[in-house]
Amino acid sequence: MTERLKIAVVKMTGCAGCQMEFLRLEEEMPFVLEIVDIRYFVMAKRENLEGPYDLTFVEGSVSTPRELEELKELRSRSKTLVAFGDCACHGCVPSILNWMPPDVAANMVYPNFEAIHSKKESYRKICPLDEFVTVDIYQRGCPPHKNTILEVLRSATLGIAPFLRRHPVCVECKLRENVCILTFEKRPCMGPVTAAGCGAICPTVNRECEGCYGPMSDANAQSLAQKFSEIGLPKDHVTRKFRKYAGITSAFAKEADNR
Ligand code: SF4
Ligand code: SF4
Ligand code: SF4
Structure with a gap:
């Protein structure tokens, strides 16, 4: 052994x-x-x-x-x-x-x-x-x-590197055949910019992803922040969304700063 x-x-x-x-x-x-x-x-x-x-x-x-x-x-x-x-x-x-x-x-x-x-x-x-x-x-x-x-x-x-996903939660969400709560219910889901790995637990039980796995590779935070504004989320709420789990990362810093 x-x-x-x-x-x-x-x-x-x-x-x-x-x-x-x-x-x-x-x-x-x-x-x-x-x-x-x-x-x-x-x-x-x-x-x-x-x-x-x-x-x-x-x-x-x-x-x-x-x-x-x-x-x-x-x-x-x-x-x-x-x-x-x-x-x-x-x-x-x-x-x-x-x-x-x-x-x-x-x-x-x-x-x-x-x-x-x-x-x-x-x-x-x-x-x-x-x-x-x-x-x-x-x-x-x-x-x-x-x-x-x-x-x-x-x-x-x-003795090999682990396979830990960096594609977005949305991929896992689609694999579970969930209806998109951002597109269809206009609720602020962080799935499009968040790294996968959880199996899209939250959207699967009809809750927004809060972004707890941090940024996916090449996350387009600016675009999602703009989408959140379009669906009526106040600016300080958008800031909190990006600040909560990974606000100090370069991927989320601009949207998390709001100054
Ligand atoms: S519900 Fe959220 S995680 Fe699922 S596809 Fe829509 S934006 Fe992506
Ligand atoms: S908040 Fe965390 S556990 Fe929930 S869907 Fe997003 S990444 Fe997964
Ligand atoms: S708050 Fe920190 S220590 Fe607690 S579960 Fe989340 S990542 Fe782990």
């Missing part, structure tokens, strides 16, 4: 939803454990081992000096580093902070923010991992669908 890949699953600034998705591989876990040795995964196991690792999944964006230090250390101990989820790839929901004063955002959530230690050490800007280190694999999604986690694990075992 070939040696199993040594993997780590690590959390930065995020909600832990990506790690939860990893744990949703319940039925597949016996197969997963045949090909990988989970050395570090604090959410899932009691005994955790320091690297080096073959494959490190890093969930969350970087928002503090402590996280930056940890990330650089992880990079030096990892053969392959995976930006695990939209926070790690594009900043995701935490990056909304980049457009408002930290105290305003904090007071929306915490009545007494003084008790939150991270306030003192927080960076003003929330950044994806590749702002600081080289990322080998971008695993998009908030959270990434568990099938894409399997794809990354399988391909790493074979």
Whole structure:
């Protein structure tokens, strides 16, 4: 039997939803454990081992000096580093902070923010991992669908690049034979500019895609923003659509900025 890949699953600034998705591989876990040795995964196991690792999944964006230090250390101990989820790839929901004063955002959530230690050490800007280190694999999604986690694990075992889609959600939506809610109901769906991988979950249950996989390859954000305006979406709502998950990417920055 070939040696199993040594993997780590690590959390930065995020909600832990990506790690939860990893744990949703319940039925597949016996197969997963045949090909990988989970050395570090604090959410899932009691005994955790320091690297080096073959494959490190890093969930969350970087928002503090402590996280930056940890990330650089992880990079030096990892053969392959995976930006695990939209926070790690594009900043995701935490990056909304980049457009408002930290105290305003904090007071929306915490009545007494003084008790939150991270306030003192927080960076003003929330950044994806590749702002600081080289990322080998971008695993998009908030959270990434568990099938894409399997794809990354399988391909790493074979020593090949994973097949992670960059065509738009619309392709998956059409394959499911959904009626287009943007064209026929004039509802603001982000599917035309969002990378596929989720199986068009939201439009399939009659909800707009919110763009949680981040930009597809060659996304035409300007055209979709114009379409949103034509169907009557106010300008600040258009801004929020593009800001919510990947506003700091070059593909969405102009539409997310609105200044
Ligand atoms: S990408 Fe989404 S699910 Fe994953 S940590 Fe960030 S907010 Fe949570
Ligand atoms: S409903 Fe959304 S994802 Fe589906 S085809 Fe229309 S725009 Fe694309
Ligand atoms: S349809 Fe859009 S918002 Fe929904 S899971 Fe897929 S990428 Fe995310």
